[in-house]
Structures are given as C-alpha cells and as structure tokens.
Amino acid sequence: MESDVHVGGRGFMALGLATLVLGLVVAVGTANLPGAASYAGVGVRLFPAIAAAGLIGSGLWLAVQGWQIRHVHGSGERSDPVAFAAIIGGLVAHMVLLETAGFVIASTVLFFAVTLAFRDQRWLLNLAIAFAVALVTRVVLGYGLGLALPTLLPGGVI
C-alpha cells in the first residue's frame, strides 16, 4: 500500500472495520428479506448477499492492509472541523428550511454557511450575495424553466 496517503494505517483499519459492520448489517437485512426462489434457483436475496459479502471482504482487506502499516502516519494535513461542521450545518439547515421557509431562504442559508466554512469574514456582503444568488436562481429557473420550487409565501417569489 502506498505511503503517500492522507491517513495512516489506523485510519484504514477504522474504515475497514466500519465497512465490515455495514456489510454485516446488509447481510442481516438480506437474510430477513422475504422471497421464494424461482426457476433461477435464486431470488431477490442474491445480489444483496453478493453486496454484503463484497463489503465484508473489502472491509477486511482494508483493515488488514491498515494493520500492516499501523505504524505509518498519514501525510495529509489535519482537517478543519469548523469548516466541515459549517458545510454540514448548512446542508442540514437547507433540508429543514426548504419546504417550510422556501427555496430562497434555505439556499441563502446554505450559501452563507459555505462562505463561513471558507473563513471569509465579509459577513454582510456574503449574506447579500447569497440572497442575490438564491433569488436570481429562483426567478430564472422558476419562471424561465417553469421549475416549481417551494416558497415561504404561497404564490410569491420568496
């Protein structure tokens, strides 16, 4: 395994084990699928079982490779958790707001959250640009292409 990766051996072990767990969950789900075998001798469980086996196998493969290089540290820089959280927060807020507060407000919040993630501190300017982008997108796609997007005020632009 190459050493020029962002994460070290322990990271690969963690990913491998997480994949193994996912594979087991899919395997249990597959076993619980109802379905009788047909002429083919196999039914709806065949491919989920292959997928589960593949996940378990590739998870083990990565975990073993990670174990073999467990002393190797990754060469990548540390992730910025604030930036990460800002984008995730923006996406979650967008999901919550989209059907309640409408497309323009939800998209403004998402765009603004991304500018925060990149640590740009011109907050008011960024907020204004975020609103303008969301509004123009709403008008162009809503009226130009006839795309029906949720709004805060029924029948309104916003």
Place this chain on the structure above:
Amino acid sequence: MGALDQLLNGFAQALTLTNIGWCLLGTILGTAVGILPGIGPALTIALLLPVTAYLDATGAFIMFAGLYYGAMYGSSTTSILLNTPGESGSIVTAVEGYRMAKAGRGAAALATAAIGSFVAGTVGTLLLTFLAPAIARMAIAFGPAEYFAIAVFAFAAVSSMLGTSPARGVWSLFLGITAGVVGIDSLTGQSRFTMGFPTLLDGISIVVVAVGLFAVGEALWVASQPSMRIQEVEAVRGSLWMTRDEWRRSWKPWLRGTFIGFPFGALPAGGTEIPTFVSYTLEKKLSSRPEEFGHGAIEGVAGPEAANNAAVAGVLVPLLTLGLPTSATAAIMLAAFQEYGLQPGPLLFLTNADLVWSLIASLYIGNLALLVLNLPLVGLWVRLLTIPQHFLYGGILVFSTLGVYSLNRSVTDLVLLLLFGLVGWIMRRFDIPVAPCIIGLILGPMAEEQLRRALSISQGSLVDALSRPLTLVILALAVLVVVVPALLSRRKKA
C-alpha cells in the same frame, strides 16, 4: 441503409437552427461549468441534467453532445491554468500544461489542447460512426449471460485499473453495488432496503450519488483542507496562434494520442487515465528533446489531450452499443438516456435510430463548436477561474441541492445527498477512486437482472448459464484484467 446514409440523416436532424442552438448552448455551458475547479465532466452533466429535462429527447441529446465535449475541454483548461485536474484524464495535461503556463506559454498549451481535442474528437467520432453499428449488429446475438459477463468485465476493469490500489477500487465498487440493490426488484416487484421511504422505491438516483460524491464531497474536502483554500491562476500569456515549430511538434502527438486513446475508451478497460499516461510516456520516449518533459514540453500536452478526447469518444461505443458505461461520465449519460425511457444497447440502433444518429452527428458539430468558440472565449474562461472559492462552492452547493431536490421534490434525496457527500469526503481522504462506485451503482442492477435471467434459462445451473463460449471468453478477459496489472506491479517491485 449504411452508416454513412444514417449519419447524413442524423445531420439533417441535428442541423436545424434550434438544434444547433442547443448544441452551442451545451458546448458553452459544458465548458463554463467544466472549467470551474473541482468540477469534472461527470458532475457537469449531472448538474445540468435537470436543465435538459425540459427539452424533447432529440434536443436534449444534441445538447448532451455539446456538454460532453465542452465539459472535457473545460477540465483541460483548469488543468493548464490552475494545475487542478477536474478528472483523471487531465492529470498529465496538468503536469506539462501548467509548466507551460508558468513559463509564459499558456496560450500555446491551450491552443494545442483545443486543436488536439478537435482532431482526436473528430477522428474518434468517425471511428465511432463506423464501429458502433457493426458492434451493435454483433451484440444483438448477446444473451443475458453475455451481458452479465460484460458487466463483470467492467467491474473488474474499473476496480483494478483505476486508483492507487485494488483494495480501494473494490471497496468503492461494492459500495456502489450495495446502493444499487436499494429499491424495487425489477424482476419480482419486491422492495428491498427502502426503510419505509417511498422515494427509495425507485432506487437511489445516480444523480444524487454523483452530485453527492463529486460536488458535496469536493466542497467538504476543499473547505476542510486549509492549504487548498489558496489557488493561484496563471494568466494566459503568449499568442493563441501556435508557431510553425509548435505545429510541427504537435501534429504527430495528436494523431498518436488519438489512436492510443480510442481503443482504451472503446474497450471497457478503464476510461481515460491509462491512455493519457501511455501517450505521455510514448511522447517522452519519441521526443528529440526529452529533457523538456517535466518543464513544459508541448508534446506532453498535445498527445495526452488527444488521447483523452479520443478515449471520451471511444467510451460512447460500449455505451451506445451495449448499454455499458465504462466511466463515471458515461454512467451519468446512461442515466440521462434512462430518464427519457431509452435503454442504450444494440436495439437502440433499431428502435431509435434517428435519435442515435442525430446524437452522433451532434458530436461532430459539438467538436467543431468547441474549436470555434473556445479559443476566442479564453479570456472569459480565465475570469471564471478567478471566482473566489467561497462563492464558487456556495453556488455549486445551491445548484447541487436544487438539481437533486427537483428530481423527486423529496427531502429524502437531500439526506442521501449529504450522506454521499460524506462518503465523497472519505474517498478523497483515503484516496479511493469514485468511478467504480458510480459504475457499481448503475451496472449492479443490470448485472443482477441479467444473471437471474441467465439462471432462469438454465434452470438454476450456474455452470450451464456461464459456459457459453462467448461468455467464457469475456469472463476470462475479466480475470486477465485483474491478474495482469497485479503481476506487473509485483514484477516492478521485485
């Protein structure tokens, strides 16, 4: 009717004023979006899919032809001026092209890339024109077992040949296959792993996965890596008109690159990454000035760019004739076909010949449009590269969420988008290739359906199902595709 007559019919359809307009719009939009750093051709097409949903099938596919080549060229421009390849086929272009731009020869690098792309795209489309109908005729004899074997071959090729290690390729592939089993089983109508969400009955959309892995994953990655937040754009310096010497040094690499790239794309053997590297190595070996390589050799841009574009045309051969996508971009194109209720494959040439031939005719037009439009508009493209990252990724995420939400008007899709965004971040962090996941998602259900059909025909006997001569040959090739690179790398290490 021969291929030439069919092609002329295709031109007759494509050359209406409206359709030329769609093709030009596709080329411009494709280049404009493809040029944005971090956005490769697959994401460009996925993001613009909702836009084409308002056109009739012919108009939409004509626009796709423009988008397809435009997005590819856009990625090359970003590689040359920003040293940020938008897709694996542009990595080599970034090596020499960026050096040329730094040395004040950016305009020549862009020109040789554009003309090389035109030459390769045109020759590649010409080969596609005559090869595709022949393969489609042959493929009509394919049964479910052969289709299953072809899918296995594609799985083997993408997971062993893409990326840095087979373990990571296989991980990515099985993640895609797992996502592909969600939804209603096409043969029995039974739902699987839908967890009570009606949106999931139709399965996980390829657009959600592609946009999540590429756009959200990239935004999370760039924002969370402080060193990636600063990017330096090289100004385009020099004349866009190549000198006599630059023409002399470029034309042979263009042609060689074309004939290296096309077969790699046409055979389901791992897309554009390998032919571009092969072309680069060959040009370095053949060059009378090998010392210039690594410092901005024009042959190192001309050859790989031609190989990239020829492979891109080649990828359409298995896509149109067998319904087999061998790159992430082709997988998205397949999804676009499916949105119009069309299933690419040999029968498409019989049932929707007009559409297929107008698409092929549009590839010629798109290629020409690229050459005519892109070089004069280079100033505009450079401006796009100077958009600050926080606005760029803000806009990308707004468009991504909009595109995904408008598929089903469902918040569940947005949740999936976020989940696949996190997976995309993990893939970047662990250097895992994205393409196997996309191909697993789109080909997994096809492989399952064909295998179960083959087993039904053979009354449940796997040996009988897979022992037809052609099936065995394809499966043997799949084994070779896994074993040969492993042996070669072991020999290299020894």
